[in-house]
Structures are given as C-alpha cells and as structure tokens.
Amino acid sequence: xxxxxxxxxxxxxxxxxxxxxxxxxxxxxxxxxxxxxxxxxxxxxxxxxxxxxxxxxxxxxxxxxxxxxxxxxxxxxxxxxxxxxxxxxxxxxxxxxxxxxxxxxxxxxxxxxxxxxxxxxxxxxxxxxxxxxxxxxxxxxxxxxxxxxxxxxxxxxxxxxxx
Numbered sequence: 001x002x003x004x005x006x007x008x009x010x011x012x013x014x015x016x017x018x019x020x021x022x023x024x025x026x027x028x029x030x031x032x033x034x035x036x037x038x039x040x041x042x043x044x045x046x047x048x049x050x051x052x053x054x055x056x057x058x059x060x061x062x063x064x065x066x067x068x069x070x071x072x073x074x075x076x077x078x079x080x081x082x083x084x085x086x087x088x089x090x091x092x093x094x095x096x097x098x099x100x101x102x103x104x105x106x107x108x109x110x111x112x113x114x115x116x117x118x119x120x121x122x123x124x125x126x127x128x129x130x131x132x133x134x135x136x137x138x139x140x141x142x143x144x145x146x147x148x149x150x151x152x153x154x155x156x157x158x159x160x161x162x163x
Contacts, residue, residue, distance in 0.1 A: 048134035061093050061127070065106040069114040081114070086121040094125060101129035 063086075064072040071078040073089040094100060102122050106115050122130055 047137040049137070059097075060101045060103050061090065063090075063102060063104045063118050063122070065104065065110045065114050065118060067107045067109045069111055071114075071118065081117070083117050083121050083124075086118065087124045090121055090125045090127065094127070098126075099129065100127065101131060102127045103131050103133055105133040 062072075062074055064075075066072075069081055071081065071086050071089070073086070074093045076089070076093075078086055078089045090102075104115065104118055106118075119130065122128075
C-alpha cells in the first residue's frame with residue numbers, strides 16, 4: 001500500500017508534427033495557387049470550322065462588341081459600357097416583341113468580361129435565345145490581324161436556346 005501522493009505528469013505539446021503539417025499546407029497552397037500573369041496568356045479568338053448557315057437573316061437582336069469593349073445594339077452605338085445602359089438599349093430594341101434571339105458578335109480581341117456583361121444584360125431583359133458569331137479561318141491569314149467580319153449573316157452561327 002503506497003500512501004505517497006502521486007505526481008501528475010506535466011502535459012506538453014509536441015510541436016514537431018504541428019510544424020510539419022503547417023509546412024505541408026504552405027507547400028500545397030504555393031504549388032496549387034495560380035498567379036495572375038496576363039502577359040503570358042495569348043489566346044486567339046474566335047475561329048470556327050463547320051457548315052455555313054444560309055444568308056437568310058431571321059428577326060434577331062444583334063449585339064456587336066468591338067476590341068475596346070464598346071457595344072452596338074442593332075447598329076446603334078450604346079452610350080457607355082455599363083450593364084444597365086446595355087440592358088436599356090436591349091429593351092429599346094426589343095420593343096413589344098418577345099422571344100427574340102440575340103446574336104453576339106464579339107471582336108476576337110474583346111475581353112471576356114465585355115461578353116459576360118452582354119450575356120448578363122440580355123438575361124436581365126429576359127432574352128434567353130443567345131447565339132455567338134464567328135468568322136471562318138482564312139487560308140493565308142495575315143500576320144497580326146484578327147477580329148470579326150461584319151456581314152449579312154452568311155458566316156454567322158445559328159442562335160442556341162438557353163445559356
């Protein structure tokens with residue numbers, strides 16, 4: 001029978017595994033993080049192969065986006081680049097019509113954000129039949145030229161339903 005009081009062992013926290021886990025997480029996030037380096041990305045847009053669509057132009061609203069991100073709705077320039085102004089211009093072009101398809105013709109060097117703004121404005125107005133236009137690749141493309149070709153619809157894609 002041992003009547004001596006027993007000493008409690010001191011609790012100590014071993015920091016070595018904790019430090020190992022923190023370093024592993026640090027390495028994981030350093031490796032998996034994407035760094036914003038826009039100068040390295042060079043994307044040439046848009047060209048498409050496929051069958052030609054007939055030149056018959058259906059009743060539609062055309063949104064043209066130039067290289068600078070300016071908008072035209074049915075050949076009328078939109079005053080500024082704000083989404084609310086674009087939505088107002090789309091409402092004016094829509095008038096009393098409903099379920100009119102929208103054709104977006106964006107310059108190959110237009111920003112993705114300007115195309116997304118056009119999609120958001122069309123959705124805000126209630127337009128859900130949205131199509132995109134692309135030009136056919138040239139046999140001998142000239143160095144440094146790209147963009148859309150304004151035409152009467154011979155090289156345009158048919159509008160798709162939904163988003």
